[in-house]
Amino acid sequence: MSDALSLTAAAAAARVRAGDLDPAELWDGYRARAAADGHNAFTWVSDAGAAPPASPGGSSPASPRRDAPLGGVPVAVKDLFATQGVPSQAGSRILEGYRPPYTATAVERLTAAGAPLLAKTNQDEFAMGSSTENSAYGPTTNPWDPTRVPGGSSGGSAAAVAAGSAPWAIGTDTGGSIRQPAALCGIVGLKPTYGAVSRYGMIAFASSLDQAGPFTRDVTDAALLFGAMAGKDKCDSTSVGLPGPVELPRRTDLQGVRLGVPEELSGEGIEPGVLASFTATLDLARELGATVEPCKLPHAPHALSAYYLIAPAEASSNLARYDGVRYGFRADGARDLLHMYTETREQGFGAEVKRRIMLGTYALSSGYYDAYYGRAQKVRTLISRDFDTAWERFDFVVTPTAPSVAFALGAKTDDPLAMYLNDFCTVPMSLAGIPGISIPSGLSEGLPVGFQLAGPAFSENALLDAAHALEGAIGFDSAPWRSA
Numbered sequence: 001m002s003d004a005l006s007l008t009a010a011a012a013a014a015r016v017r018a019g020d021l022d023p024a025e026l027w028d029g030y031r032a033r034a035a036a037d038g039h040n041a042f043t044w045v046s047d048a049g050a051a052p053p054a055s056p057g058g059s060s061p062a063s064p065r066r067d068a069p070l071g072g073v074p075v076a077v078k079d080l081f082a083t084q085g086v087p088s089q090a091g092s093r094i095l096e097g098y099r100p101p102y103t104a105t106a107v108e109r110l111t112a113a114g115a116p117l118l119a120k121t122n123q124d125e126f127a128m129g130s131s132t133e134n135s136a137y138g139p140t141t142n143p144w145d146p147t148r149v150p151g152g153s154s155g156g157s158a159a160a161v162a163a164g165s166a167p168w169a170i171g172t173d174t175g176g177s178i179r180q181p182a183a184l185c186g187i188v189g190l191k192p193t194y195g196a197v198s199r200y201g202m203i204a205f206a207s208s209l210d211q212a213g214p215f216t217r218d219v220t221d222a223a224l225l226f227g228a229m230a231g232k233d234k235c236d237s238t239s240v241g242l243p244g245p246v247e248l249p250r251r252t253d254l255q256g257v258r259l260g261v262p263e264e265l266s267g268e269g270i271e272p273g274v275l276a277s278f279t280a281t282l283d284l285a286r287e288l289g290a291t292v293e294p295c296k297l298p299h300a301p302h303a304l305s306a307y308y309l310i311a312p313a314e315a316s317s318n319l320a321r322y323d324g325v326r327y328g329f330r331a332d333g334a335r336d337l338l339h340m341y342t343e344t345r346e347q348g349f350g351a352e353v354k355r356r357i358m359l360g361t362y363a364l365s366s367g368y369y370d371a372y373y374g375r376a377q378k379v380r381t382l383i384s385r386d387f388d389t390a391w392e393r394f395d396f397v398v399t400p401t402a403p404s405v406a407f408a409l410g411a412k413t414d415d416p417l418a419m420y421l422n423d424f425c426t427v428p429m430s431l432a433g434i435p436g437i438s439i440p441s442g443l444s445e446g447l448p449v450g451f452q453l454a455g456p457a458f459s460e461n462a463l464l465d466a467a468h469a470l471e472g473a474i475g476f477d478s479a480p481w482r483s484a
């Protein structure tokens with residue numbers, strides 16, 4: 001049993017397809033682990049007796065068709081993906097008890113490809129945060145050190161995979177919420193090109209930035225899971241899919257690959273231990289044949305400021321729908337309709353969400369719109385152009401994923417600006433809509449450090465290939481406690 005659970009998802013799926021492994025063993029084993037989770041990584045775990053209904057891929061979750069591409073390897077899904085009949089609360093009290101009548105396209109695709117729904121994972125409320133401490137359902141802790149945060153906002157998905165209680169998981173990234181928690185938990189996280197994966201059924205935060213992607217133990221698993229969830233969807237008019245199929249990465253060298261190191265994102269503000277791991281990884285890249293040169297993204301230092309206008313502006317509009325009438329929670333004892341709306345929102349939203357609604361409403365108000373929202377959109381264009389210029393000389397841009405290793409629970413909860421700085425290196429890619437992947441590059445103070453590679457829009461195959469080559473050279477042990 002424990003043998004099957006120590007396999008990567010791709011290896012487990014291959015053994016199922018070859019007839020060497022019963023997928024029921026994976027289902028039962030991971031279900032037991034998820035049910036016993038001690039990190040508050042899950043908001044709901046599938047009940048053994050009440051398994052979700054059969055998917056087109058098989059007769060039941062525990063016995064999908066053996067030739068399904070994902071081989072019956074179960075998947076954990078961030079709370080904000082709508083899943084039919086299953087609590088989908090986006091980490092918020094205002095959606096308490098909400099069980100959607102339909103399932104998000106990304107999740108449906110995974111089920112159809114043979115990955116049954118194992119569990120829903122904890123997250124910052126409406127994906128606003130970098131530590132999963134903004135969840136109405138309590139914080140998630142980091143499997144490497146339970147006194148520390150797992151990162152966020154998809155911290156539950158990252159912790160579940162890092163702890164081995166899920167073989168793989170999906171999350172969403174608006175400004176860093178896949179890459180940063182992957183970095184802090186020592187696993188792989190991919191934010192795809194905007195539009196590669198359907199947003200249909202993802203409870204919206206900032207619609208022009210939100211993108212779904214995989215959390216996995218290695219790069220091969222990331223390619224396999226991403227390939228199954230990507231694609232154009234008639235239910236999401238911003239989805240475009242990918243120009244071709246996602247290939248499993250094979251590359252073991254970086255001959256001819258040109259890496260640019262943006263000085264704006266790889267110096268000031270980055271912890272010394274994180275920089276040391278970053279520099280060591282650049283040396284490895286050179287040994288593999290890559291050229292590594294400094295590059296400039298002159299507007300990248302303004303990305304956080306632009307992001308904290310654009311994302312709250314979109315959020316203030318998206319979150320207007322939570323009024324106590326249509327979904328989830330409604331405050332008791334209201335005097336009249338308006339009072340019901342205001343009391344529901346007062347009691348249902350947490351402090352960070354309220355802060356964003358106020359910021360966003362202000363930035364969009366007449367008289368301030370041009371000065372704030374309009375200006376931020378111009379900065380966004382300049383950031384995008386910086387990347388376009390970089391692609392003239394480089395295949396990928398590389399940075400540390402996060403400025404620090406996992407920090408202590410509570411360390412940044414009283415200081416929103418310190419919390420926002422977590423995404424200093426990931427937000428520029430989000431604004432530009434381009435893909436980024438974080439892979440573990442080593443340890444600092446015994447905690448994982450992430451290395452980010454970002455490429456042009458739709459360069460996922462090349463990006464995964466380069467990450468695969470580096471991953472092989474780094475040889476990171478993503479779960480030292482498993483062999484201990």
Ligand code: GLN
Nearest residue numbers: 127128129174175176177
């Ligand atoms: N930490 C950032 C925020 O709080 C990004 C979150 C995300 O990517 N969902 O907005």
